[in-house]
Amino acid sequence: MKPSDGDRKWGFSTRCLHSGSLTDSRKTGLVTPLYPATAFAYLDVDDYAYPRNFNVPNQKVLVEKICALEGAEEGLVFSSGMGAIFTVLLGLLSPGDHAIFQNDLYGGTHYAITSELERMGIDYTFVDKVDEDSLENARHEKTRLVYIETPSNPLLTIIDMQLVAEWASSHGIISCIDNTFASPVVQNPIEFGIDVVMHSATKYLGGHSDLSAGAVVSSARIMEKVLHTAVNTGAVLNAQVCHLLERSIKTLTVRVRQQNRNAMEIAEFLNEHPEVERVFYPGLTTHPGHELARKQMKDYGAMLSFEVKGDPDEFVSRLRLIAPAMSLGGVESTVTSPRLTSHAKPGPEARQKAGIRDNLLRLSVGIEEADDLKEDLDQALGL
Numbered sequence: 001m002k003p004s005d006g007d008r009k010w011g012f013s014t015r016c017l018h019s020g021s022l023t024d025s026r027k028t029g030l031v032t033p034l035y036p037a038t039a040f041a042y043l044d045v046d047d048y049a050y051p052r053n054f055n056v057p058n059q060k061v062l063v064e065k066i067c068a069l070e071g072a073e074e075g076l077v078f079s080s081g082m083g084a085i086f087t088v089l090l091g092l093l094s095p096g097d098h099a100i101f102q103n104d105l106y107g108g109t110h111y112a113i114t115s116e117l118e119r120m121g122i123d124y125t126f127v128d129k130v131d132e133d134s135l136e137n138a139r140h141e142k143t144r145l146v147y148i149e150t151p152s153n154p155l156l157t158i159i160d161m162q163l164v165a166e167w168a169s170s171h172g173i174i175s176c177i178d179n180t181f182a183s184p185v186v187q188n189p190i191e192f193g194i195d196v197v198m199h200s201a202t203k204y205l206g207g208h209s210d211l212s213a214g215a216v217v218s219s220a221r222i223m224e225k226v227l228h229t230a231v232n233t234g235a236v237l238n239a240q241v242c243h244l245l246e247r248s249i250k251t252l253t254v255r256v257r258q259q260n261r262n263a264m265e266i267a268e269f270l271n272e273h274p275e276v277e278r279v280f281y282p283g284l285t286t287h288p289g290h291e292l293a294r295k296q297m298k299d300y301g302a303m304l305s306f307e308v309k310g311d312p313d314e315f316v317s318r319l320r321l322i323a324p325a326m327s328l329g330g331v332e333s334t335v336t337s338p339r340l341t342s343h344a345k346p347g348p349e350a351r352q353k354a355g356i357r358d359n360l361l362r363l364s365v366g367i368e369e370a371d372d373l374k375e376d377l378d379q380a381l382g383l
């Protein structure tokens with residue numbers, strides 16, 4: 001199943017394409033065959049295959065590919081990002097343990113923490129700013145895990161991954177990151193010492209707004225614990241979707257590079273636009289996290305947000321090409337209003353505290369021609 005151990009030397013795009021693919025020895029086809037079976041023979045095998053044992057061929061091939069992209073030893077794929085994230089938390093934390101979370105996490109993760117962990121006797125602290133002081137203030141002897149997201153949603157705050165990883169390892173704490181917003185093309189947290197990397201593969205890895213999946217990669221030691229819980233939570237990805245996701249990842253680099261290029265161009269365009277108040281994009285030298293982004297990201301990603309001077313809802317309704325749609329990371333550009341979507345539930349006060357103004361819009365930049373996107377934004381901003 002492993003093409004060769006040499007694939008670690010391959011460049012990123014080559015790994016997207018060739019790592020973790022199973023050759024079709026019978027018919028010599030170039031792509032991994034689809035194995036839809038849920039029943040496999042158990043006689044004369046050490047470890048019989050079963051989807052919920054996370055060991056059917058299409059799962060294993062896909063995991064190998066994602067591990068090659070993140071430089072990880074082992075991994076698992078799930079039926080959603082939340083399936084992956086919650087299984088990690090459940091697998092690595094026990095009653096009485098304490099965990100530290102960045103406050104501006106993906107809304108679904110934030111909700112899972114506040115609505116489930118306490119009930120299970122797991123203690124936690126949210127920190128507004130992730131730096132050594134805030135981590136040290138939040139830490140106590142039962143702290144087992146620290147969890148971050150960078151760039152963050154929706155203000156694209158950049159967190160120092162190396163600082164978090166080194167602080168955590170010096171205290172025997174497991175460091176985790178949700179790498180969905182960046183994608184493995186843009187950032188590989190394991191290079192900076194982070195222990196566990198999670199993805200909502202529904203976003204960039206899938207990339208076509210047509211599948212739901214999640215992934216976790218880490219060391220073999222940590223993944224053994226996660227697997228133990230994963231078998232019980234059962235959020236498995238079936239072979240058909242594994243196959244679709246494997247196919248999607250082959251074009252990950254070309255998609256995301258074009259998305260990043262477009263995002264940079266659009267960020268600069270919006271930054272100069274008289275009808276735009278502020279732009280949040282780590283690629284802009286004016287972004288407070290720009291220097292850190294240069295250090296730890298290979299590119300600046302394709303997510304950005306901006307504040308419009310006029311009515312944000314009217315702006316959205318005037319867009320013709322960019323779709324007002326939830327989710328992100330697809331080949332088509334989409335826009336959301338955090339006030340009405342991800343940050344509707346916390347309410348106006350919490351939004352204000354987090355610096356999320358009512359005129360903020362979040363853009364997930366697609367692979368269209370940048371000129372077409374700029375033209376659409378320009379006509380919707382209206383002058």
Ligand SMILES: *Cc1c(COP(=O)(O)O)cnc(C)c1O
Binds near residue numbers: 082149213
């Ligand atoms: C979408 C998303 C998730 C959750 O993933 P699902 O596939 O919807 O379960 C987690 N983290 C981030 C950053 C996301 O954007």
